Amino acid sequence: MSRFNKEKVMPRYFAIAVVLTLIGLAVIFKAGYTMTVGRSYWEVVANRLKSDSDSVRPDRGNILSSDGQLLASSIPEYMIFMDFQPGDREDTAWTHKRDSVYYSKLDSLCCGLHDIFPEWTAEKFKERLEEGHHKKLRDGTTGARHWKIYPKRISYNTYCEVLQLPYFNLPKNKYGFHAEPFVARRRPFGSLAERTIGDIRSFEGGKDTARFGIELTYDSILRGQVGIRRKQKVLNRMVPFVVKSPVAGADIITTIDVGMQDLAEQALIEELKKWEASMGVVILMEVKTGNVKAIVNMRRGSDGEYYERFNDAISYRCEPGSVFKVASFLVAFDDGVIDTTYTIDTGCGIMQMHGAKMKDHNWHRGGYGVINAARTLEVSSNIGVSYVIDKFYGKNPTKYVEGLYRVGIGQDLELPIVGYAPPKIRMPNTKTTKRSDYWSKTTLPWMSIGYETQIAPINTVTFYNAIANNGKMMRPRFVEKIVKDGQVIYETHPEVIKERIAKPSAVKMMQTVLRHVVSQGLGKRAGSHSFQVSGKTGTAQVAKAGGYKSGVVDYWLSFCGYFPSDNPQYSCIVCLKKSGLPASGGAMSGAVFHNISEGVMAKSLKLRVEDARDSLSVFIPDVKGGNVKNAKFVLEQLGIHTGEMKFETTKSVPHQMPNTIGMGARDAVYAVERQGIKARVKGKGRVVRQSIAPGSRLKDGMICTLELN
Structure with missing residues (x-):
């Protein structure tokens, strides 16, 4: 007989089912009520428990030179502030407690600030803090909310030291000390190529904006992607969690060579100071690739020193002067209207050109008389060039201008x-009413010698680079590749703008002429005894306020060329702007070109250190005491077996200062901090001095400064 009693069990099952059904309906009803009627209330509660989204800034990418040296990098900096009304204003008991803690720690706090920032006395810090503490606000309360403690940004290491000071090491939400982070862009080589590399300007709230140069051009790549972070209240604590992780920016590898850049900058500044010039530009470019290896833009400041204020090399358009004559004659060579043997009668150095006087620079000495086209460029005869262009293109100037674009x-x-x-x-x-665009009969002859046009130095050197490259014009290249996490994500390649700027015969003729300009013409100052140089001088008058008739004239002095002539590797342009005489593109700009070319060629001829080694000798680095395990690893990577080597060891005596003289920074810090004291490093290289003498008795809290050289 079955033990299952249907009459007793089924009512129980039914009762349980009814209860579960009612519970389910209650849950559904409550959820619906919460989603509709109670929605606004719970949204308020949720907002109290969760903070608004905060953006998480990614690490900005670095900018590096062609040989991997760091040109620009980001480091964190901080501005430190004090909130004198943190926490609940209504809690007077807590306010009194906070103030009592503040005043009990104030003197030691100010002394600690003075130790970190010695340029301010402890009394000055105390005066500063008290001023903020007693500041009256518009809402009638007392105490500044965002009071700047120190006027300058501080590094991360300094910020960590400040956090250890009395009162500042207490919770900021209760005691008020806080900081604003900034991203500071630092260039290890200072102002080297500053306008080309660019800069970052940081604003309140940690925002930063790229200003110019590569920083601005490639800002979206360097900046990366901003992340999102929120805070959730859990057990009365605000716990941050990342909604979207930030993506760090990529690194930019430039074509700049630090050594060449420094060489070009020093050579230019030296000449600018010598002649008290107001402005100077240098561009050094690789002939085959168009890679810009150095670019310098200097302007004189009010203090007489020179700074990079504008990227004049690519933006300063002016009348180029006699360096433009090469383009005029290349058009004539390419059209076949003249060759290097074509003769021109320049007369006594003065010639009438459509009612205006065209003069050669030696007109007061009787001029050059009858000379051929090659000699015309060698001595930079204005009459010779303008006569040829006016004779063959005067009736059809459009053909000449089209030829300029063609070359x-x-x-x-x-x-x-x-x-x-x-x-x-x-x-x-001739139909325009705009005076600067009107074409008169004198426009063509003056345009042919470098006036009536506006050209930046980068265009001139690119044109000369094409002549050095047998007629192939390369686009100037500033960036080689973009790297992310060690992987190349984008790589640029040398780009040809024009396969041929003129007929090969015309280019060969011009190459010969430019070599003669330096060897036997006005460009001798740019030449070298070690290798041949080709190029052209240029001297143009630039009117200041009041025009040419005012008698106040600046000179735009230039030399553009390439070296070595037989196998061109680099092209270079040097431009100087100065007031008054003397003014000579060949003597002044040519001198800078000479120093740069010889420095660059000398650098390329340097032998490697390995070539001077004696193959029978064994070179073993001097290894000081420190972390022997790490030292052995480095030596093994250098191919030096350490099995039988004896390492200098530093015996560690508890609470006694070790001798770190001669150690590297890492080993010295290791030896000091294993004694339980803090090490502060200054400089780079090996330790030459330590603030605590070897063998001294150590106490807790001591700091040893290690000076490296």
Whole structure:
């Protein structure tokens, strides 16, 4: 007989089912009520428990030179503040307790601040803090909410030291000390290539903005992607959690060579100071690739020193002067209207050109008389060039201007650097009412010698680079590759703008002429006894306020060329702007070109250190005491077997200062901090001095400063 009693069990099951059904309906009803009627209430509660989203800034990418040296990098900096009304204002008991703690720690706090920032006395810090503590606000309360403790930004290490001071080491939400982070852009080589590399300006709240150069052009790549972070209240604590992780920016590898950049900058500044010039530009470019290895932009400041204020190399358009004559004659060579043997009668150095006087620089000495086209460029005869161009293109000036664009001097380079200004070479136009665009009979002869046009130095050197490259014009390149996490994500390649700027025969003729300009013409100052140099001088008058008739004239002095002539590796342009005489592109700009070219060639001829080693000798680095395990690892990587080597060891005596003289920074810090005291490092290299004498008795809290050299 079955033990299952249907009459007793089924009512129980039914009762349980009814109860569960009612519970389910209650849950559904409560959820619906919460989603509708109680929605606004619970949203308020949720907002109290969860903070608004905060952006998490990614690490900005670095900018490096072509040989991997750091040109620009980001480091954190902080501004420190004090909130004198933290916590609940209504809690008077807590306010009194906080103030009592503040005043009990104030003197020791100010002394600690003085130790960290010795330029301010402890009394000055106390005065500063008390001023903020008693400041009256508009809402009638007393105590500044965001009072700046120190006016300058501080490094992360300094910030950590400040956090250890009395009162500042207490919770900021209760005691008020807080800081604002900033991203500071630092250039290890100072102002080297400053305008090309660019800069970052940081604002309140930690925001930063790229200002110019590569920093601005590649800002979206360097900046990375911002992350999102929120805080959730859990057990009366605000716990941060990341909603979206930040993505660090990529690194930019430039074409800049630090050694060449420094060489070009020093050579230019030396000449600028010698002649008290107001401005100078240098661009050094690789012939085959178009890689810009050095770019210098200097302007004189009010203190007489020179600074990079504008990227004049790519943006300063002006009348280029006699360096433009090469483009005029290349057009004539390419069109076949003349060759290097074509003779020109320059007379006594003065010639009438459509009612205006064209003069050679030696007109007061009787001029050059009859000379051929090659000699015309060698001595930079204004009459010779303008006569040829006016004779063969006077009736059809459009053909001449089209020829200038054909040979590339008027080419828009479309550079990926913010601020680039393309050339302005106007077409013949006699119908315009705009005076600067009007084409008169004198426009053509004066344009042929470098006036009536506006060209930046980067366009001129690109044109000369094409001549050195047998007629192939390369686009100037500033960035080689973009790297992320050690992987190349994008790589640029040398880009050809024009396969041929002129006929090969015309280019060969011009190469010969440019070599003669330096060897036997006005460009001798730019030459070298070690290798041949080719190039052209330029001297142009630039009117200041009041025009040429005011008698106040600046001179734009330039030399553009390439070296060595037989196998061109680099092209270079040097431009100087100065007031008054003497003014000579060959003597002044040519001198800078000479120093740069010899320095660059000397650098390329340097032998490696390994070539001077004696193969029978064994070189073993001097290993000081320290972390022997790490030292052995490094030596093994260098191919030096350490099995039988005896290492100098530093015996560690408890509470006694070790001798770190001669150690590297890492070993010295290791030896000091294993004694339980803090090490502070200054400089780089090996330890030459330590603030605590070897063998001294150590106490808790001591700091040993290690000076490296």
